[in-house]
Amino acid sequence: MASGGSAGRDPYDEEAGGRRPLELDGRDAAAASSSDHRPGNAMPRYQVGSTKDDTSSRYAEGSQQPSTDDVRKSKSGSRYYTAFGVDLSPDNMAVAIVYFVQGVLGLARLAVSFYLKDDLHLNPAETAVVSGFSSLPWLIKPLYGFISDSIPLFGYRRRSYLFLSGLLGALSWSLMATVVSSKYSAASSILLGSLSVAFSDVVVDSMVVERARGESQSTSGSLQSLCWGSSAFGGIVSAYFSGSLVDTYGVRFVFGVTAFLPLMTSAVAVLVNEHRMPFGERTILLSGSGFVESSKQHVRQLWTSVKQPSIFLPTLFIFLWQATPQSDSAMFFFITNKLGFTPEFLGRVKLVTSIASLLGVGIYNYFLKEIPLRKIFLVTTIIGSALGMTQVLLVTGLNRQFGISDEWFSIGDSLIITVLSQASFMPVLVLAAKLCPPGMEATLFATLMSISNAGSVTGGLVGAGLTKVFGVTRDTFGNLPLLIVVCNLSSLLPLPLLGLLPEESGDTNNGETKHN
Numbered sequence: 064m065a066s067g068g069s070a071g072r073d074p075y076d077e078e079a080g081g082r083r084p085l086e087l088d089g090r091d092a093a094a095a096s097s098s099d100h101r102p103g104n105a106m107p108r109y110q111v112g113s114t115k116d117d118t119s120s121r122y123a124e125g126s127q128q129p130s131t132d133d134v135r136k137s138k139s140g141s142r143y144y145t146a147f148g149v150d151l152s153p154d155n156m157a158v159a160i161v162y163f164v165q166g167v168l169g170l171a172r173l174a175v176s177f178y179l180k181d182d183l184h185l186n187p188a189e190t191a192v193v194s195g196f197s198s199l200p201w202l203i204k205p206l207y208g209f210i211s212d213s214i215p216l217f218g219y220r221r222r223s224y225l226f227l228s229g230l231l232g233a234l235s236w237s238l239m240a241t242v243v244s245s246k247y248s249a250a251s252s253i254l255l256g257s258l259s260v261a262f263s264d265v266v267v268d269s270m271v272v273e274r275a276r277g278e279s280q281s282t283s284g285s286l287q288s289l290c291w292g293s294s295a296f297g298g299i300v301s302a303y304f305s306g307s308l309v310d311t312y313g314v315r316f317v318f319g320v321t322a323f324l325p326l327m328t329s330a331v332a333v334l335v336n337e338h339r340m341p342f343g344e345r346t347i348l349l350s351g352s353g354f355v356e357s358s359k360q361h362v363r364q365l366w367t368s369v370k371q372p373s374i375f376l377p378t379l380f381i382f383l384w385q386a387t388p389q390s391d392s393a394m395f396f397f398i399t400n401k402l403g404f405t406p407e408f409l410g411r412v413k414l415v416t417s418i419a420s421l422l423g424v425g426i427y428n429y430f431l432k433e434i435p436l437r438k439i440f441l442v443t444t445i446i447g448s449a450l451g452m453t454q455v456l457l458v459t460g461l462n463r464q465f466g467i468s469d470e471w472f473s474i475g476d477s478l479i480i481t482v483l484s485q486a487s488f489m490p491v492l493v494l495a496a497k498l499c500p501p502g503m504e505a506t507l508f509a510t511l512m513s514i515s516n517a518g519s520v521t522g523g524l525v526g527a528g529l530t531k532v533f534g535v536t537r538d539t540f541g542n543l544p545l546l547i548v549v550c551n552l553s554s555l556l557p558l559p560l561l562g563l564l565p566e567e568s569g570d571t572n573n574g575e576t577k578h579n
Contacts, residue, residue: 157334166297174317191527197253201516204509218339225332232259232325240318288428298417306410385518388526423485443487451551
């Protein structure tokens with residue numbers, strides 16, 4: 064959105080919900096996030112590195128068995144506390160905390176952005192390429208779903224992988240704090256951190272998709288709101304200090320502090336309600352013939368599901384909607400090199416936009432989750448493209464002619480864009496969850512979100528190419544207004560394909576998704 068991407072994309076930093084993914088430049092990368100690589104956790108518009116867009120998978124086997132949490136609650140008659148209309152059972156708490164970690168990992172987002180720009184002296188196009196490389200783990204999320212379903216570690220399909228994901232994240236940021244000294248080693252370390260977040264994302268989202276399947280769009284929206292609301296809250300917690308710590312102690316110190324945060328993911332593994340698989344059953348599952356047969360079955364089921372028009376066509380739209388180019392990296396260099404925005408100020412912007420992200424989740428949860436998907440995509444994309452043009456005012460200095468300083472204009476602009484960005488990305492997650500047929504939730508949901516993330520990466524790389532074509536560098540910004548206009552107008556290109564989306568209203572709760 065804003066910078067020329069789709070309306071659901073984080074402007075200068077998702078999985079959007081890319082989280083939603085650990086990505087630099089328009090998605091949660093540079094600092095550890097996504098969701099799905101993409102907004103998911105809508106990030107400040109004027110910084111490189113952002114969205115948890117995406118989100119991920121579920122375990123097909125045994126998904127319909129009542130959990131011990133459900134049994135315990137029915138026996139006692141007690142109710143859990145609720146958030147966004149969702150009971151905070153131990154399983155749901157684990158999901159919320161993992162998403163919170165994805166948001167709080169934003170502590171290092173500015174540090175990574177300034178490290179690439181100032182310490183490694185990369186230009187905007189190179190920064191976007193490093194971002195695309197570090198986002199690769201988000202493109203193969205189906206593989207993680209298959210691994211977690213087929214290869215239980217120590218008898219667990221979820222707990223063990225959550226625990227190991229946290230350790231991997233701690234390792235990646237420890238390397239950034241100590242031995243990383245080149246763009247190649249930095250990209251590799253960020254890649255490890257991205258893998259950590261993506262794998263944990265697959266594990267916890269399995270529980271979300273399990274609960275969302277067969278539910279109305281409204282109920283599915285509540286579950287996704289819990290996830291991304293937790294991520295946004297994590298972003299608020301880390302927001303201000305992400306800039307002030309860089310100013311005061313430097314980027315290496317921030318990387319060192321960030322290394323402790325993924326360990327929270329390891330700790331919450333104990334909250335996951337999962338019975339240990341008997342040793343004999345594990346042996347059969349991991350035997351050569353059993354594993355090969357399981358692999359073939361997964362591939363056949365995945366192909367059978369994906370080739371259905373009711374799944375393939377909406378997925379194609381999501382990819383195209385996310386694949387429009389972005390000018391995020393170029394804007395980050397402009398506001399730091401040309402306008403002189405400091406890390407501390409950008410931290411304040413991030414605080415405002417993290418609060419705005421949480422507001423966007425709330426707006427979707429209470430006002431938009433029952434609105435037909437087509438209408439949400441249409442309206443938010445048009446408004447997002449129009450608002451994205453306001454960057455031209457900042458680049459040309461016209462905002463000062465209206466008596467608005469660069470700082471206040473940036474804060475207000477980012478706040479509005481982030482609210483819209485987060486609210487418009489939520490339907491992507493709801494749609495992906497509802498497209499999954501019974502028995503293929505894990506792998507198919509991961510596949511759908513990987514395709515969405517692939518769109519995000521494509522948009523970033525196309526934006527990097529346009530940045531080079533227009534001659535925008537570290538210190539040359541003459542064609543930046545034209546780049547912004549081209550990127551934002553391109554976000555309107557997928558709108559004629561809205562007919563590919565299912566025609567469904569929010570009050571559908573018959574357990575089946577209606578498709579055109």
